[in-house]
Amino acid sequence: MKFLVCISQTPDTTARVAFTPDGKNYDASGVTFIMNPYDEWYALVRACELKEALGGTVVALHVGPAANETTIRKALAIGADEAVRIDAEPTSSAFTARQIAEYARTNHFDIIFLGKETIDYNGAEVGAMVAEHLDLPFIAFASKLDLSGNTAVVERDIEGGVEVVEVDLPFVVSAAKGMAEQRIPNMRGIMMARTKPLHVVAPVPVDEPVAVVRFTLPPAKTGVKLVDPEQMDELVRLLHEEAKVI
Amino acid sequence: MVLVYAESPRGQFKKATLEAVTFGKNLAEQLGQPCAAVVLGKVQTDAGELGRYGAARVLQVPDEQLNTLDSQVATQVLAEVARQVGATVLVLSHTSTGKSIAGRLAVRLQAGLVSGVSGVSEAESQGRLVVRKPVFSGKAIAEYAIATPVKILSLMGNAVRPEATGSPVTVETLDVAVPPARVRVREVRTVEGRVPLPEAEVVVSAGRGMKDPANWGIIEELAEVLGATTACSRPVADSHWRPHHEHVGQTGIAIRPNLYIAIGISGAIQHLAGVNNSKVIVVINKDPEAPFFKAADYGVVGDLFEVVPRLTEAIRKFKAAQ
Numbered sequence A: 001m002k003f004l005v006c007i008s009q010t011p012d013t014t015a016r017v018a019f020t021p022d023g024k025n026y027d028a029s030g031v032t033f034i035m036n037p038y039d040e041w042y043a044l045v046r047a048c049e050l051k052e053a054l055g056g057t058v059v060a061l062h063v064g065p066a067a068n069e070t071t072i073r074k075a076l077a078i079g080a081d082e083a084v085r086i087d088a089e090p091t092s093s094a095f096t097a098r099q100i101a102e103y104a105r106t107n108h109f110d111i112i113f114l115g116k117e118t119i120d121y122n123g124a125e126v127g128a129m130v131a132e133h134l135d136l137p138f139i140a141f142a143s144k145l146d147l148s149g150n151t152a153v154v155e156r157d158i159e160g161g162v163e164v165v166e167v168d169l170p171f172v173v174s175a176a177k178g179m180a181e182q183r184i185p186n187m188r189g190i191m192m193a194r195t196k197p198l199h200v201v202a203p204v205p206v207d208e209p210v211a212v213v214r215f216t217l218p219p220a221k222t223g224v225k226l227v228d229p230e231q232m233d234e235l236v237r238l239l240h241e242e243a244k245v246i
Numbered sequence B: 001m002v003l004v005y006a007e008s009p010r011g012q013f014k015k016a017t018l019e020a021v022t023f024g025k026n027l028a029e030q031l032g033q034p035c036a037a038v039v040l041g042k043v044q045t046d047a048g049e050l051g052r053y054g055a056a057r058v059l060q061v062p063d064e065q066l067n068t069l070d071s072q073v074a075t076q077v078l079a080e081v082a083r084q085v086g087a088t089v090l091v092l093s094h095t096s097t098g099k100s101i102a103g104r105l106a107v108r109l110q111a112g113l114v115s116g117v118s119g120v121s122e123a124e125s126q127g128r129l130v131v132r133k134p135v136f137s138g139k140a141i142a143e144y145a146i147a148t149p150v151k152i153l154s155l156m157g158n159a160v161r162p163e164a165t166g167s168p169v170t171v172e173t174l175d176v177a178v179p180p181a182r183v184r185v186r187e188v189r190t191v192e193g194r195v196p197l198p199e200a201e202v203v204v205s206a207g208r209g210m211k212d213p214a215n216w217g218i219i220e221e222l223a224e225v226l227g228a229t230t231a232c233s234r235p236v237a238d239s240h241w242r243p244h245h246e247h248v249g250q251t252g253i254a255i256r257p258n259l260y261i262a263i264g265i266s267g268a269i270q271h272l273a274g275v276n277n278s279k280v281i282v283v284i285n286k287d288p289e290a291p292f293f294k295a296a297d298y299g300v301v302g303d304l305f306e307v308v309p310r311l312t313e314a315i316r317k318f319k320a321a322q
């Protein structure tokens, strides 16, 4: 079996959010980046578990500049066998999806794993785009994935519950919480990661269909109004008359 | 033409669908174009009712196979409908269904896509459309311009209020070829009785301050009197005190209810990321230094085991007097 896991990186969850003075770009100065949690905790770990059970290879793919190689090495330390970096700034979902699809088109994979969404731009766009480029089924937000022979049984999160679906290989899946348990890379993994192959591939050109106009910060809260813990009638009155939410 | 995909999970139009139709109608007015809604599969209500929310035409492809989702099939059918009616903007809901399809449609129709849209900043009848959406888990707002001939938007939940100002219309049946599905839906398990978290207007959420899962009775009671849906912080779900689908935050679900009541939750940045778009936030915490108070509109510093039953009682009294 061959599994492709698409990994992105996002600002550390506690990073402050600021933009360049023209408001057009995220200001990354002084920000540490982490592997997108859905990609790391669920997609990558489940792909590794399946490989360990069934044999095969796990390829971790990242679209990004050389500066992001620490994230790729971490994926190798967690258990991917080899890595591919498409050497380009991932400027949009359309761009990223096209790069992933071009690589996957020429290197057959049984399952292409992605995360449910990146936690920075919160798009949940790339997976569906990759699937359409490759004319493959797409299962979004999978919280459980089992494989028997050529067929996978997948549980996916829907509003207020789960849907259980069956699909034959090959397909594209995006991973949500529950698909696997987070793995902390051990010393052996970290050592081995240094010697695993990392291929650098040139990007294909893409016309950008969407452009950033500006980023702004939401207006700050005006401050909390404290209500005496004995006076819950007063809180109810405020919620009704002032906030108008009950 | 603004074409809204009026999704109908298990044969019903949910709030997200009515919001999308209302949003589509408003956008169509701004563009000086008509708004149509398209329904895939069979529904258990009269699809023509979508006219009330502003659809001038309601189109339906009533093939039974479309009752369950295969993103590939839905994409091909929607793309064909969009072509037939000459859609310039396609509106979807930012739901588990919409997110399965939006990216595919964008590739198929070579359209610019912005997902999770909360509003329109600029709409020109010819050419570009500028929309905004929360990014960085609600810590910032991004505005994007789309200039492709066909544009696709998926609308974030609770961004507009459904407005039933129109009247029902006659449903037009469309004859579109439905390709065979490759995804077979075997079973759907839903939690009965409660409004699902992403759709809830009022959410009562509790954290590690609850001390023990056995204490959740007071949370359930408060939720009951408010008609609210319950949620929890990540450590609570991780220790299996509460089911996973209640976990909100950066790595759980992001919600934007009208009212979010946070009980015994410290307000870590990753938790706030999932809830800070709520209209009004009430925080109940015994520690006056808890970071959540900085993000709150109303705060109660006190022991939740005393405050929550008192609040429940006050709401009960208020509801009885209404």
Ligand SMILES: Cc1cc2nc3c(=O)[nH]c(=O)nc-3n(C[C@H](O)[C@H](O)[C@H](O)COP(=O)(O)OP(=O)(O)OC[C@H]3O[C@@H](n4cnc5c(N)ncnc54)[C@H](O)[C@@H]3O)c2cc1C
Residues within 6 Å of the ligand: A013, A037, B206, B207, B208, B209, B210, B232, B233, B234, B235, B236, B247, B248, B249, B250, B251, B252, B263, B264, B265, B266, B267, B268, B269, B270, B271, B274, B284, B285, B286, B287, B290, B302, B303, B304, B305
């Ligand atoms: C990458 C990453 C992603 C994460 N994603 C999420 C996420 O999606 N969602 C999430 O929630 N967390 C997330 N976290 C965890 C987050 O950082 C916090 O650890 C977590 O939110 C804390 O949960 P809590 O507020 O329930 O518990 P605590 O931080 O332990 O807070 C408990 C609170 O209860 C109060 N309290 C205690 N007893 C009482 C009482 N009797 N009456 C009133 N108040 C009382 C205390 O004062 C305290 O403020 C993430 C962390 C990381 C690193």
Ligand SMILES: Nc1ncnc2c1ncn2[C@@H]1O[C@H](COP(=O)(O)O)[C@@H](O)[C@H]1O
Residues within 6 Å of the ligand: A005, A006, A007, A008, A009, A036, A038, A039, A061, A062, A063, A064, A090, A093, A096, A113, A114, A115, A116, A117, A118, A119, A121, A122, A123, A124, A125, A126, A127
């Ligand atoms: N630059 C990237 N390189 C590789 N995979 C990516 C990249 N950006 C996004 N992805 C994948 O696409 C998923 C969904 O991202 P998004 O559509 O941006 O929310 C992520 O969880 C990753 O698996």
